[in-house]
Amino acid sequence: MFDDGRLDDDQALARADAGMRELAGSGARVRVDAHAAGEAIAALSGAGRDERPRAVVAAGPGARLLRAVLEPVCPVPFVAWPGPGLPGWTGSLDLVVVTGAPDGAAAQLAVTDAVRRGCPLILVASAGSPLAELGASRWTTLLPTSTGDVLATTVVALEALEALGLAPPVDADEVARTLDDVAVACSPFRDLGSNRAKQVATALADATPLLWGGTVLAARSARRWAEGLRRAAGRPALAAESSDLAALLESSTPRDVFADPYEDPPADVQPYLVVLDDGVDAARVRVENGELVAAAERSGVRHDRVAALEGGPLARYAGLTLTGQYVAAYVGIGLGR
Structure with missing residues (x-):
């Protein structure tokens, strides 16, 4: 079982110290x-x-x-x-x-x-x-x-x-600064209330992650997220084109927001959509993003957006990808893996 208390627990974080140091040194x-x-x-x-x-x-x-x-x-x-x-x-x-x-x-x-x-x-x-x-x-x-x-x-x-x-x-310095900024923002020393990676990890803990990026680099980052989450949780995580993800969302069983997760647990693991935004304002990206989010809302699927908007394309890719690595690490910590 995922326990979000582990994300702010000194002993649990100490056991993951080596991996966290590896991420912080990017x-x-x-x-x-x-x-x-x-x-x-x-x-x-x-x-x-x-x-x-x-x-x-x-x-x-x-x-x-x-x-x-x-x-x-x-x-x-x-x-x-x-x-x-x-x-x-x-x-x-x-x-x-x-x-x-x-x-x-x-x-x-x-x-x-x-x-x-x-x-x-x-x-x-x-x-x-x-x-x-x-x-x-x-x-x-x-x-x-x-x-x-x-x-x-x-x-x-x-x-x-x-x-x-x-x-x-x-600009190698720009890429390095972006990675440093993510390491500070997602640091284990930041509690759940102010740590974006911990918040996303908590949301994904009991779900099947569906990852989407609208550009070539954002889509590649989505695949890195999916790989990391599969390793961390030992469960499926999928990065795919918007049309494929929309079909999955439309076919998912609507979530009952009034259901008690303890008295009436869901029959299957619900999907959770994460949109990775690297700040490219292209018409195709806007249209596909709108269609994907609309499909999630029609099916009652929870969704979130993670953005990296500063710097050049490679720096934004690096920021998105490192954030995903922190999310995967926190999923593993929360599961006690």
Whole structure:
């Protein structure tokens, strides 16, 4: 059973201290990796702007986040390749970007393929790692990092691509500040009454979370929320398109607001809709959001909105995603897991 008293209980929070410290250090990891790779990124500035690659192929754990940021704006075709290796058409005219996963076989195969084919390679990895050794070549630019944090290495890769004229401006400090702000707002030292993550965790504790984000980055953040909540609660959590979620909402059993949860417990777990808002004011997003919330209200399904409105697109994504990680952590604490 979920006990919201655990969310403000010193002993329960102490048992989760290691995980909370990991979340609180998210901004610091972005700063550490951005600083470590700063000199190598500066050396790229101005290089290759007149000789753009035929395409950019990304591999490693940050590849899909790179695609979410770059696909709409990259001046050349961009592919996030899940591996193994690289696409058969990749050659010396294509830029390969691999974000570090030193123990990942897929990343190692991508690096090996890039070196074998003579592809220009941007490798974001620890300087002394086996991945860096595999990638050593005259065509490789190593961006040294040390934290292994997926978001931090992705920020470094985006800064490198910006230096090559292939990505929009990226501000690592802004991303780090946003993560720090979320860590303060969602800190275990803030009680339930003033802690947004604890409040959302309490609402989701006895429900099936349905997550929706209207933009590419917000939708990706919704998937990260769902993954974290599934791990924390051991129960289903779904992130999907608005039409799919609306169909689920319309088919759900209406909730009786007068029912006593102890005398007459519900026959099944009720859904709870969370809309993730990254501040993009697009007509399609407004329409889908309105339709989804209307479907929830018609079915008597509770719903909430979590917003990140400050900073650039990547900073807003980072803020939404870290908030979801705190929510998942508090769900786990409340369940005593």
